[in-house]
Amino acid sequence: MNGLFLVARREVLVRGRTKGYLISMLISAAAVVVLAFLPKLLGGPDEYKVGVAGTDTAVISQALTSVKPSSPSLTGDAQATVKITEFPDEAAARAAVADGEIDAAVVNGDTLITDGGVSSELSLIIDTAYKQVASSKALAAANLPPDQVSQALASVPDIRQESVGEDAEEAGARQAIASIVVIFLFFMLMYPVMFVAMGVIEEKSSRIVEILLSTLRPWQLLGGKIIGLGILGLINVLVIAAAGLAAASASGVMPDLPPGTISTVVATLGWWMLGYAFFAALAGALGSLVSRQEDSNSTITPLTMLMIACYLVALFTAGTPKSTLAVTLSYVPPFSAMMMPMRSATGSVEWWEQVLSALILAAAVVGALALGARIYRRAVWRMGSRVKLMEALKG
Amino acid sequence: MMEIDGLRKSYGEKVALDGVTFTVGSGEMFGFVGANGAGKTTTMRIAMGVLEPDAGEVRFDGHRLGFADRRRFGYMPEERGLYPKMKIAEQIAYFGELHGLATAKARKSAADWLERLGLADRAGDHVQDLSLGNQQRVQLAVALVHEPEVLILDEPFSGLDPIAVDTMADVLAERNAAGVPVLFSSHQLELVERICDAVGIIADGRMVAVGSVGELRRKEGRRFLKVAVEDAPTGWADALPGKVVGNDDGALLIETDDDQAVLAGAVKAGRVTHFGWQEPTLVEIFREAVA
Ligand SMILES: Nc1ncnc2c1ncn2[C@@H]1O[C@H](COP(=O)(O)OP(=O)(O)O)[C@@H](O)[C@H]1O
Numbered sequence: 254m255n256g257l258f259l260v261a262r263r264e265v266l267v268r269g270r271t272k273g274y275l276i277s278m279l280i281s282a283a284a285v286v287v288l289a290f291l292p293k294l295l296g297g298p299d300e301y302k303v304g305v306a307g308t309d310t311a312v313i314s315q316a317l318t319s320v321k322p323s324s325p326s327l328t329g330d331a332q333a334t335v336k337i338t339e340f341p342d343e344a345a346a347r348a349a350v351a352d353g354e355i356d357a358a359v360v361n362g363d364t365l366i367t368d369g370g371v372s373s374e375l376s377l378i379i380d381t382a383y384k385q386v387a388s389s390k391a392l393a394a395a396n397l398p399p400d401q402v403s404q405a406l407a408s409v410p411d412i413r414q415e416s417v418g419e420d421a422e423e424a425g426a427r428q429a430i431a432s433i434v435v436i437f438l439f440f441m442l443m444y445p446v447m448f449v450a451m452g453v454i455e456e457k458s459s460r461i462v463e464i465l466l467s468t469l470r471p472w473q474l475l476g477g478k479i480i481g482l483g484i485l486g487l488i489n490v491l492v493i494a495a496a497g498l499a500a501a502s503a504s505g506v507m508p509d510l511p512p513g514t515i516s517t518v519v520a521t522l523g524w525w526m527l528g529y530a531f532f533a534a535l536a537g538a539l540g541s542l543v544s545r546q547e548d549s550n551s552t553i554t555p556l557t558m559l560m561i562a563c564y565l566v567a568l569f570t571a572g573t574p575k576s577t578l579a580v581t582l583s584y585v586p587p588f589s590a591m592m593m594p595m596r597s598a599t600g601s602v603e604w605w606e607q608v609l610s611a612l613i614l615a616a617a618v619v620g621a622l623a624l625g626a627r628i629y630r631r632a633v634w635r636m637g638s639r640v641k642l643m644e645a646l647k648g
Numbered sequence: 649m650m651e652i653d654g655l656r657k658s659y660g661e662k663v664a665l666d667g668v669t670f671t672v673g674s675g676e677m678f679g680f681v682g683a684n685g686a687g688k689t690t691t692m693r694i695a696m697g698v699l700e701p702d703a704g705e706v707r708f709d710g711h712r713l714g715f716a717d718r719r720r721f722g723y724m725p726e727e728r729g730l731y732p733k734m735k736i737a738e739q740i741a742y743f744g745e746l747h748g749l750a751t752a753k754a755r756k757s758a759a760d761w762l763e764r765l766g767l768a769d770r771a772g773d774h775v776q777d778l779s780l781g782n783q784q785r786v787q788l789a790v791a792l793v794h795e796p797e798v799l800i801l802d803e804p805f806s807g808l809d810p811i812a813v814d815t816m817a818d819v820l821a822e823r824n825a826a827g828v829p830v831l832f833s834s835h836q837l838e839l840v841e842r843i844c845d846a847v848g849i850i851a852d853g854r855m856v857a858v859g860s861v862g863e864l865r866r867k868e869g870r871r872f873l874k875v876a877v878e879d880a881p882t883g884w885a886d887a888l889p890g891k892v893v894g895n896d897d898g899a900l901l902i903e904t905d906d907d908q909a910v911l912a913g914a915v916k917a918g919r920v921t922h923f924g925w926q927e928p929t930l931v932e933i934f935r936e937a938v939a
């Protein structure tokens with residue numbers, strides 16, 4: 254047991270202090286932060302600049318600033334605001350639009366000047382304001398007192414919205430989150446799993462394994478490596494998850510995230526651990542087959558292919574989480590390590606489905622560890638040319 | 649006491665070990681010599697448990713040598729192995745801990761060995777930045793850091809400069825004097841002859857001679873009388889018992905059973921300036937044994 258601890262500690266201390274590890278952690282954390290701010294950056298301004306000129310500028314300004322765009326969106330601008338600039342005449346307003354100084358201008362309360370059109374949100378705001386002003390004008394023209402008119406209009410509530418299908422906007426957000434979960438899982442698994450393979454090959458190719466095995470059991474050496482690199486991977490995952498959640502709340506995206514996002518993040522951690530244990534056991538076994546770094550590609554490639562296959566299938570089914578393919582594969586290890594968290598992020602699974610899939614994957618992990626340890630034990634001290642997998646299995 | 653008993657090992661068709669048997673006594677410095685491919689490394693790997701023999705076993709103090717015993721051994725494999733990107737002091741201490749030392753003790757011992765081997769100022773360097781000779785010193789420190797009870801070193805002297813050879817020999821002699829049996833292989837026969845209590849010669853997977861250098865001389869080596877006689881007539885020794893086998897710078901080398909008769913003959917032939925037994929060197933014993 255002590256040997257296991259010592260090996261794991263060495264991995265954490267030596268690998269964790271390398272520039273490569275620290276830099277990759279910083280880069281991935283930065284990428285997640287950018288990702289969290291991206292919708293805000295791409296989602297257009299929170300503030301629209303609208304110019305007014307000609308007649309009716311006061312009423313139209315008042316109406317424009319009081320309109321609230323009804324449905325909040327993922328873009329984070331739940332409360333878009335409108336900044337009004339008054340221009341002396343129509344020509345000045347047109348020039349300002351052409352210069353891009355303002356997004357649009359309303360002239361004489363009935364003409365919208367744009368530079369090739371405006372976003373649907375701004376269009377909605379202006380249209381609403383225009384209709385408000387126009388209808389109160391029409392009502393006033395019909396001799397109704399202005400304050401009664403505005404009272405009547407103000408008392409009209411927004412239309413009540415009910416959906417017979419899914420909230421399309423939320424479904425889009427969920428698919429985006431599911432894709433992010435899959436991408437995140439893939440990279441977070443790939444790094445430490447490759448480190449396990451490389452570490453095993455390093456020990457074998459540098460022949461240090463001969464000294465190690467005179468004082469450690471093979472399972473301690475492999476297990477310690479998997480645990481140590483797993484701890485580093487877990488730290489990486491936690492840092493990135495924390496950075497992502499912090500950035501999401503700082504950027505104001507948080508309230509737009511569908512309910513259950515936090516539990517998705519937590520469950521993803523669990524899936525990461527199971528997936529890592531599975532792939533790392535195989536990586537250690539395959540790594541032990543070769544004695545030279547140059548041979549590492551040939552032996553590791555099948556594993557990388559498998560991981561990429563899981564990744565691509567999960568990514569491409571993120572849009573159709575209820576398809577037979579997606580549902581079936583979410584129970585099949587190792588696909589389930591990415592498919593189930595993907596489905597869970599789209600909000601289309603029951604808790605018992607997750608538990609069942611996790612149990613199946615956990616059983617596969619036990620199998621992979623047993624198989625990996627067996628291959629490793631037999632192959633790790635056979636120097637020279639690449640050990641054939643079948644030979645290692647038979648011993 | 650370590651007994652290597654009847655080890656056999658084949659790699660496919662190739663028989664690497666064919667009943668290798670010898671004993672390394674407690675406190676003994678045992679030199680293991682043999683041509684390339686004779687089976688030294690295979691034997692030592694089996695002793696360290698890195699390789700399974702097809703037959704035979706290794707015993708330590710009477711019981712079958714096991715994992716727990718080996719943790720108290722120090723081992724230097726033929727193909728040196730260190731983590732290239734780990735600081736050397738940390739690396740040595742790590743191996744100390746793997747062999748059961750407490751963290752603080754392992755660090756202290758690592759620092760002591762670096763000091764002793766003249767590497768104290770390189771403690772924070774990575775192994776890959778050291779010269780090969782210095783890497784070998786680190787390798788020795790790794791084998792010694794946990795105060796092993798037995799040392800098994802595969803060609804510890806190969807690749808060392810003469811100064812480093814002396815350091816290595818001193819360290820081994822010192823551990824040996826402290827009661828640690830040392831089994832090491834080497835091609836440097838003069839050195840083996842100088843520092844070893846016992847020598848084992850292996851050829852093609854079989855032990856062809858085992859014993860102290862003195863025993864081997866008596867058993868395996870032919871020794872000659874070296875006699876120099878001033879102004880002696882040529883052929884003065886022809887009639888004496890024995891055979892003239894060589895001429896070493898004017899002195900005759902005579903193989904004989906009757907040294908006194910040769911001496912009397914030499915005195916008669918002229919002024920004797922040199923008379924004595926020439927003992928065979930280990931190199932000569934080795935050549936004869938493996939011939
Ligand atoms: N892994 C191996 N596969 C096949 N043959 C081997 C292997 N290791 C050693 N041998 C063979 O076994 C014999 C003994 O080798 P070794 O013990 O390394 O000799 P030494 O150390 O005395 O030079 C040699 O003929 C060598 O070629």
Ligand SMILES: [Mg+2]
Nearest residue numbers: 688689690726
């Ligand atoms: Mg050898």
